[in-house]
Amino acid sequence: MDDHVKKPAGPLKTCPICGKPAEHATRPFCSSRCRDVDLNRWLKGGYVIPGRENHDDDVE
Numbered sequence: 001m002d003d004h005v006k007k008p009a010g011p012l013k014t015c016p017i018c019g020k021p022a023e024h025a026t027r028p029f030c031s032s033r034c035r036d037v038d039l040n041r042w043l044k045g046g047y048v049i050p051g052r053e054n055h056d057d058d059v060e
Contacts, residue, residue, distance in 0.1 A: 013022045015030035022028050029035040
């Protein structure tokens with residue numbers, strides 16, 4: 001009877017912040033709180049892509 005209900009195509013993902021199962025409405029997070037925690041980390045520079053240092057003697 002519930003054949004028309006869509007089921008997830010793959011395994012349920014977990015929240016990258018707390019590890020709980022992700023909710024569809026706030027994917028990939030489990031809640032709006034975890035989504036806001038992630039945004040705050042981005043805005044405060046908590047996530048950084050490493051690169052080489054910029055030295056003046058590299059420029060000719």
